[in-house]
Amino acid sequence: MALTFKDLHWAKNIQVQQYLQPGTLEEALEILANFGGRARVIAGGTDVVPQLRRRNIEVEALVDVTGIPGLDGIDQDGENIALGGLVTHAQVASSDLIRKKALLLSEGAGSVGSPQIRNIATVAGNLISGQPAADTSIPLLALDATVTIAGRDGERKVPLTEFFLDKGKTVLDCTREILIRIQFKGLIENEGGCYLRLAKRKALTLPMLVLAAVVNADLGKGIINRAAIALGPVAPVPYRAANVEGFLKGAPISDETFAAAANMGMQECTPRDSCLRGSCDYRQEMSKVFIKRGLSRAIAQIGS
C-alpha cells in the first residue's frame, strides 16, 4: 500500500471556507441544499474535525446544528424513549432514565473516548460515523432503535437495522440531511440487557470488540423468549447475529444454550485481521466469549 503525501505530512489546521450556525432546522436544511453537497453538518465535531485535519474529508462549509432548539432532550412516552439529535454521550451516560431503562446504552455511551469527548460528542454523530463497533450503535442496534432523518423533503424514519451501509457509510447524507431523533423501547419487566467492551486500555481507545445484548425471558419457565445480539467489528457494519437470535428463540436458559449460541455466533462473525486491534482468529474467539457472557449477564439483569 503506497503512502501518499497526507500519510507523511500533517497540517495544523482545517480547511473550511465558511462556518455557519443556523438557528432553526429549516434554516439548516436550506443552507445545506444551497451548497449542493459542498457543505456538511457538524454537531460536536469530535469526528469531523480530526477527519478534516487529516484531509480525509473536504468541505467548503460546515453547518453547525448545535444551535437548533428542541433537539437536546431525552424524552419518555410510555415505554418509548426518544433522544434528540443533539443529545450528548455524557447526557446518556448519566441520565437516570436511561440508566434505569436501558443501562446497556448508558454504559456504551459512557465508554466512548473520554469525559471531554463525551461532553460534546452526540450519539447521533456516533451513529453517523458508521463505524462497525461504535459504542452507541451497538446497543441501539440491540434495542431495535429507529432514527428520524430530516431533509428538505420532510422526515423519514429508518430502523437502525437498515441504517448502516458499509464501514463509514450510512443511509444519511450528511451534506443534505440531519438526524433529529433516535427512538427505542426501554427494557420491560422480563427483559435484561448487557453491554461489553474489549479494549487494550481503559479509556481513550477504540475497542477490539463490542457487544450488546437484550434478552426477554420467562424466568419461571426457564425459557428465552427473544434475544437481540449486536456486535462489532465483525463485519463492515454493526452486526445483528440473526442466526444466533433465531436459535435462542424459545431455548432453555442454560449454560449449554449459551455455549451453543456462542459457537454459532462465532461461525457467523467474519472480522478482519486488524494490525492494531486484534487478529480475525482472536476476535472470533472473543465473539464466542462475549456472546456467552452477554446472554448470561443480560438474563441475570432481569428483574433488577
Add this chain to the structure above:
Amino acid sequence: MNALTLSFTLNGNDVSLEISPNTLLVDLLRDKLRLTGTKVGCREGECGACTVLLDGTPVNSCILPAAKVQGKSLTTIEGLAQKNGQLTEIQEAFMHEGAAQCGFCTPGMIMNSTALLENNPQPNEQEIRQALSGTLCRCTGYRKIVQAVATAGEMKKSQG
C-alpha cells in the same frame, strides 16, 4: 473565507473579535489571544492537554471550532487565579503534592479537576481517576495528581 464575529466571555471578561471560519479554539487562544497556558499535544482530542471549560464543562479545544464559543463562557488555566494572584486550592495542592513534573499536562489536569470539584467537592479515588481519564500524563503515573485533587477537596472543605 467569510470572517465570523465572535462574542463570548473569556475568563470573566467580555471579548469580541473577528476570526476566520476555520479557526480552532486552541489556536484562537494560543496564537491570537496569546494565552499559551492551554497546550497542544495531539490535535485529535486524545491527550487532554488542551482542555478548557466551556460553560464550566471540560472540552478538548484542539478539535473544537472556535465559532462554538459564541455567546458562551470560556475558562482557561489563566482564568483560575484571583486578580490578586491568589491561586485556587487545586493549584496550591498540585504544588504541595508534587503533582507536576514536566508540567505539560498540568493545565489540562487542573481544568478537569476544577470542573470535577465544582460538581463533586469531595470525590473518591475512582471518581477522580474517571474524571481525569481523558488527560494523559507520561511523567507522573498519576498518583500525585489524584492525591492533589483529593487534597484540594479537603482544603475546600476545611475552608467551609
Add this chain to the structure above:
Amino acid sequence: MQDTTEGKRKVQVHTKEKPDLDQLLGEPEKKLAVAGHSITRTDDPGKVTGKLMYGADYPQEGFLHGKILRSPHPHALIKSVDIEKAIELPGVAAVLTGKDVPGRNGFGAILPDQPVICEDKVRYVGDGVALVAAETEEIAHEALSLIRVEYEVLPAVFDPRDALEPDAPKVHEGGNLLSDNKLRKGNVEKGFREADIIMERTYQVPFLEHAYLEPDVTLAVPQRDGTMLVEGPMQAPFTVRRNLAAVLGVPVNRVRVRQIHMGGGFGGKEDSPIDIGCRAAVLANHTGQPVRIALEREEVTLQTCKRHPMIMEVKIGARKDGKLLAFEGVIYDEQGAYAGLGPVIPPAGGSHIHSMVMMPGPYEIPHAKVDAYLCYTNHPYGGAMRGFGAPQVHIAHEQMIDELAGELGLDPFEVRHINAFRLGSATATGQVLDQSVGLLDTLEACAEAFRWKERFGKNEYLNAESSKRRGIGMGMGWYRTSIGTAGDGCGANVYVHEDGSVLLYSGITEMGQGAFTVLPQICAEELGVAMEDVRLVQPDTDQVPESGPTVGSRSTTLMGNAIIMAVRQVKTSILEMASDMLRVPVERLEAKNRLIYDREKPHKSLAFKEVAARCMAMGKRLIGQGWWTPPAASLDPETGQGSPYFVYTYSTHMAEVLVDVETGEVEVTDYVAAFDVGKAINPKALEGQIEGGVAMGLGYALMEEVAMVDGIPQNLNLQDYLIPTTLDMPDVKPIVLEVENKLGPYGAKGIGEMPNIPATPAILNAISDACGGRVRSLPADPERVFMAIREAGGPPER
C-alpha cells in the same frame, strides 16, 4: 483500589548509612538543611498557572515556518527532486535540497550518518528529502506537496537477523553490522557441564515511542553578529551545538544553543532536537531569517528516534537449588536506519554496549558469554529511551529467572536472593562492586511491604464464577549512574554576589525530572544559604560550562558533584573571611541557614551576606568552578571485562495482576517498588520519578508498540499508540532506601531511568503466575496473553 482520600501519605524514606570512620572524623555529623527535603519545585508556580513557557509558546511573529518533505519508501534511490513549482508558490522563502547544506550533510548524536537532506538515497519511511521555509505553515505545507521526487525503490530489510545475511540489502555502504560486541567471563561450557538444569528461551521486544506530551519544536535565529542561535526543548545542548556547527560549516564557538523547558524528554529529546535543529538552522542560514519547525504529533512518531527493538536469546545453567552457574546470551539489537545512540563510544558508551553489559542481570554468575549485534535496518532509528538498552535485557533475564524458578519448583524470591549482587560481588564484566550495593535491601524491603511470602503460591480465581485470576510477580534491576564514555564530565559555575545571592550555571536540562530544583538544593546546601538565594540560569551554551547531556541518570550525581566542587572554591573565600571577622579558626566554622557560625559557640555568627559583601569589597574570589568526572570507565573490547560504570542504583518491584483467562485482559491491582538511591535529595520529586517510571514500564508490558508493516509505522497518533491512562494505573507504593554512594553529592546516585526497568518483567511474571501463559514477545496485550494461555494448554484449573 485503595481509597487514598483518608489521611495523608507521608514520604517514607529509610536511611541506611554505612558510616565511613575517616569521613566521620574529617567531617562532623551533618544534618542537611536543604538537600534531602521535599522542597516545592522552583518552576511549579509557572506550571499550575500556565505561565511557564514551552518551546511552542514563544511568539511566532517574524519567524518563517519550516517543514520537511519525507520519504514514502523505506529504502530507495533518489533519482530526481523537482522543486520548481514549490519555489514559485507565493510566500515561499526557500526550498532546499541536499546540495544546499553549507557544511556537513550529516548529523547524529554519535555518528553523523543521517543526512540533513538526503541526496542519493532514503533509508526509512520519514527520511528527509527536502526542506521548505515559508511565511505561514499552510503555505509551507502546500509547497511540500508541490515538490516532485522520483524514486527507484530498493529492496528493504526489516529484521536485524535478516540484515546480517550476506545478501541482505545494504542500508549503508559499510554493511549492516554496525557493531559486534563480546562479553566473555570464565568458561560457559564448563558452567553448563556442571549445571543440573539448562534452559533456553528467546524474548522479543518491539519499537517503543517516548510519547512525551510536548511535540518537538525548534527555533533557529540568525544573530546580528553572524552567529546562529538555536533554542528549543532539548536534553543535550552541547551535542546539538556540535552538530549544528558541523552542518553549518562553522566553528563551534559561532553557534549558540539554549534549552527551553521541556514537556517531557525520556531520552527522545536527546537527539530529536539535533534533527529539527539542524534543519531549521540550515533554512535560517539560507534565508537569513528566523525559522521555526514544529512537528505535529504524527510527525514526531514518524520521524524521531525510538527505543531499540531486540531479539534476545538466553541460555542459562543452574544448580537445582537455584544457584546460577552459566549465562549465555545473544542480542540482535535493531538500530534502524541511522546510528542514533546505538554505536559504541569507547569504552562503554552507547546503548548497545550498555545492553551487552547489563544482559546477564544483577546476579553473581561465574561464567558468562554474550554476543551482541547492532544492525541497521530500514526502520526508524534507535535512540535513547529511559534505560538506554537496559529495559529490554531486563525483560529477558528477569523472565528467565522466573522460568527457572518455575522449573525448579522454587520461589522466585529465593532464586533471586541466592544470586543477587551484594557488596563485594563481581559482575559479568568482572567489576567488583565495592560500595553502595543495596540490591538485597530492596528485595527484602519490597517483599516485606508487599507481603510476598504470604501471597506467593496463593493465586486463585476471584470467585467460583469469575474468569479473573490473581497472580503476583517480581522484577529486580540495576542501572548505572554515568554514561561510560572516556569523556563523561560535568562542569558547573557558581557566582556569589555582594548581597549573598547566587547564580548557578549548569548545562543540565529540565524535562520534568526536577533538575532545576535538585541542583539548586545541592548548591544551597553546600554553600549554607537558602533555596531562594540560588538562581539557576537557563542552560545556554554561551554561558554554562560543558556538562554533557541530561541522560544516563547522571545529572544529580555528576552535576551535583561539580556544583559542590564549585561551591567549595567560593566557600574557601567565605570561610577564610569569616574566620578573619570572627577570629575563629576556619576548621571550627559551619555554614548553614544563611549563617556562618562557630560550631563550638554557635551564637558567634555572621550573616552569609555580610561575609560575601566583605569578600567583594576586599577582592576575595567569589567565583567557583567545578569539573567532575567519574572514575575512569574501562571495558576490554574483546572480552567485555572491566568497570564500565562507577556505581549502580538497585531496585526490586512486585506486582499483583488480575488476568481474565477468557479474554487475556490484564489489570494491575497492586504494586510496590523499592529503590536504593544512595540519597534522596528531594524525596517527593524522587517518588514522582518512581511512580511515573512504573507507568512507563507498565505501558511497555501491556500496551505499547509502534507496529511496523513493510517498514511503515501503523500507529502515529495517541489514539493508536497507547500509553496508560488514570484508569490503567494502580496505586504504586514507592519505598526509598539510602545506601550511600561515597562518590555522590550527599551520597546520591541516579534515579531517572531505574523505575521503569524492573516494572515490565514484574508485570509479565505476575501474568504468568496468574494464568500459566508466558508472553515472550511484547506487548502482553489481551490477544497475546490469550494465545499464551492457549499455548500453555488452557487456563489453570480451579
